[in-house]
Amino acid sequence: MVGGPQNLYNLLSQFSADSYCILTSYEAIRRGNASGTWLAGEYFFSDHAGPIEKLPVSQPSALRRTPFNWAYQWLGRLARKMPYPAAYFLRATLTALYLLLTIVRMVRIGIRIVRQRGIRRILGISDVGPALIATYLISRCTGVPYALYLFDIYLGNNLLPMNELLAKMFEPRMLKMASVVIVTNERTERFYRKRYGDTFKCAVVHNSVFPRGYESRRTPYNPSEPYTILFTGQVYWAQERSVMNLVRTMDELRDLRVQLDLYVPNASETLKLAIGARSNIRLTAATQSEMPAIQCSATLLFLPLSWHTKSLDVIATASPGKLADYLASGRPILIHAPPYTYVNQYAKENGFALVVDEENIEKLKDGIKKLLFDLEYSRQLIENAKRTFYKNHDATINAQKLAKILE
8 A cells, every 4th residue: 555554564574474463454454455465464453353364455255344344334325315414413423433443342352462462562553543542542451561653643633523532632641651652754753842842752764665666667867758747646635735736737738748647546536527638637546566667767756735724734744655755766856835844844955856835836837847857957856865765764774773663
């Protein structure tokens, strides 16, 4: 998968099979259209009764759902047929109930795993709440210390009301009682220091990929028509507005043979409608294993974060998982994000990307043309990007760093 899950996969793939096990959701893995191989560690699932073979995710028969899963889905279908006020109330109630029962089930299974497998440390991975809260509660019930790994901030994210309530209740005590809180960049560390002071221990592990997937595919940067602007990853509220700006910019680039390729799994209807019948924009998808070749063959790579979102703190502190891929690709990077974001600051400090920090179609168009035609400038960005990658984003090095943090 893309983003945080792929980063975590890269790191854990360097751990021995008997050094960890995983408690997660099988339904979430399948719904996310994951592909590739399972990690070597033992898997347990909060939404599956009993053990499961590491079968390909495309085989749905591998999942035996609990009675509550079936009831939740049946009531969800019922809600879609009801008038708005009743449907909204039923969905809100179901979501809150599902969240609480998921936490209860994760805690119950987690306690059993800790005791049966002799677990000495619990690592809670950031989500909308259940995994983090379950980590805290399992630790309190078993006395086993825990660490937290936050790919985004928790309290202050764009959460549903019940998730937001639980975040307000649990985040302060979770961070203070954790043996260490791992974040993906220094801006997030400063954010939490400002919120909670020095009441917790923090460590930075940058998002990571393996260089070997890119080193054999990099080619000298000599762009020629037809040019390709590439975006790979999910498009949700944190990127959508910025991606829409690029879609509109493509109308201003018709004097060039340039195409925008959006590799977006599970693209929203909003994005599909915005693209419409534009012949110079292609909406597609590919597996993560194909991404190095795709990224290395593009003309330039696009990294968006949006303006005027519901969670400015997430945008300000975000370190998109795809940034590590982009840095390793040997292609120039175009960042389109608000001026207060970490990615803008990181890019300017290390000189690895052209930054357009205004919602201005003309400036976005000028930035694209500069990367296409100012080859000396673009090649310098590429060299700076590779240097930044090897300094902070090599998965082999960062897996060793994570292991040392968790000792």
